[in-house]
Amino acid sequence: MDEARLTRARRRSVAQTAAAIGLVLVLVGALMYALTSREESRALNSELGRVLAMAEDVDDPPPGQFLARRQPDAGPVEVTPGAPPGLVRVLDEAVARRSGRYDTDAGDDRPVRVVVARRADGSRWAVAADLAPLRRRQGQLGLALLAAELAGLAGALVAATLLARRAVAPLATALALQRRFVADASHELRTPLTVLHTRAQLLARRAADQPPERLTAQLDQLVADTRALGEVVEDLLVSAAAEHQPLPQAEVDLAGTAREVVASMAPYAAQRQVELRLDAPGPVLVRGAPTALRRAVTALVDNAIGHVPPDGHVTVRVGHRAGRVVAEVVDDGVGLDPAEADRLFDRFAHGSSGTGRRFGLGLALVQQVAGAHRGTVEVTGAKGRGATFTLVLPPA
Incomplete structure (x- = not known):
């Protein structure tokens, strides 16, 4: 439905633009035709006036011209020898008229222009010129202008089509973004909402029968579920902002950001019996959005913890390498197949190693944030030997 509306809007834009350009071409062509025809007509009048005077x-x-003269004594009319009978009649009538200019028909569909003048000696003169050459030139001019207007209209259609596509492209992009955001939201929120709803129902049913300490544990789990849900929503918003909005150029200490992430993720890692380490001598400065960079580092740490078995290790290192700022997240977990490295950054990708954990928006978000900050994400590893994800950014 939306694609059909965009198509109709594009076609309507093409038609309106082409119609406007076509109208302008018609008006310009008509003006050129009128001015050129009038100028040629004036030139013919001037020429006939000179002929009569000389x-x-x-x-x-x-x-192509024929003369007639009547002497002051009102004698017979003299006409150019060889003039067709129709022109003789026209000229014979012309010398009896007042001085002036007019167009008439000399018979056999032969238009002529006649100019009449009276000289000082009392003689009356008339000259008639065949208008066929003038009309022929005007017809040729009209055809040439028509061909030019058709060519211009064709060019206008092409230009209007290109302009319409460029004009509608942002709408199509916005529509695609909206659809993807809705799809991402529904996909990512379905499971946390289901878990949250189920836990709340169980808690409501058992509230009267459970001891306080048991309720406290279940409430803690409920709080954890709401925190996870909030993080999913924040991921969605950061993902959209990183891809389609200009990021602020604040100065960010990436080492400080890594320390904050490790501090916030430490309880989660401890719950999974994973040791979370930090190696970030700071400060290490970059420019960008603090929230987006924090979510990117969080996503890398969360991904590493999810792929490390109990008693495993995850290390976060921040420093400089070859003139760039790097944030490495190293784990000794299930590893990955190097052939799948690029696919891991697709939205909702599943890994084939270990538990086949779903990546959701995490790694896709990291790649978007890196690209928005003119950086990259590198991944290395092997099956059963852990993996290293590196966020590479330009220094501040």
Whole structure:
């Protein structure tokens, strides 16, 4: 439905743009035709006026023109020899008219222009010119302008199509973003909400029969579930912001960020019997969004803890390497297949090693945050030998 609306909007934009350009071309072409035709008509009038002023007899007018003269004594009308009968009639009538200019038909669908003048000696002169060459040139000009307008209209259609695509592209991007955000939200929130709802129902049913210490433990689990749900929502928001909004350019101590993440994740690691270590002599400064960078490091640590068996180790190192700032998260867990390294950054990817844990938005979020900060994410490891995920960023 939405694609159909976008298609209709694009087509409507193309039609409106092409119609506007076509109208402009028609108006410009009509103006050019009118001005050119009027100028040629004026040139013909000037030429006929010169012929009348310079003529001494009717025997030798310019090609395509015919002269007539009536002497002051109102004698017979002299007409250029060889003039067609229709032109003789037109010229005979012209010398009897007042001075001026007019167009008429000399018969056989032959339009002519006639100019009449009276000289100081009392003689009356008339000259007639065949309008066929002028009309032919005007027709050729009209065809040329029509061809130019059709070519311009074709170009306008192409330009309008390109402009419409560029104009609608942000709408399509926004629609895709909206759909993906809804899909991500529904996918990521379904399980935490189900667990939260189930635990709340059980707690409500057993509240009257459970001892206080048992209720306290279950309430702690409920709080943990709500915290996990909040982290999922924060991941979704950070993911959208990192991909489609300009990030702030605040100065961030990545070593300090790593210390905060390790401190907040330590209870979770201890619950899973995983030793979480930190090697971050600071400060190590980068520029970007503190919240996005914290979520990225948290996602890497959470991923490592989830792939380490009990009594395993996860180490977070922050420092410099080859002029870049690096944040490494090293674990000695189930490892990974190097051939799957790129696929691990797809949304909701599953690993084939170990428990096949679902990655959700975690690693995809890390890659988005890295790209938004003009950095990269590197991954190394082998099956059964742990893995190292490295966030590489430019220094501040």
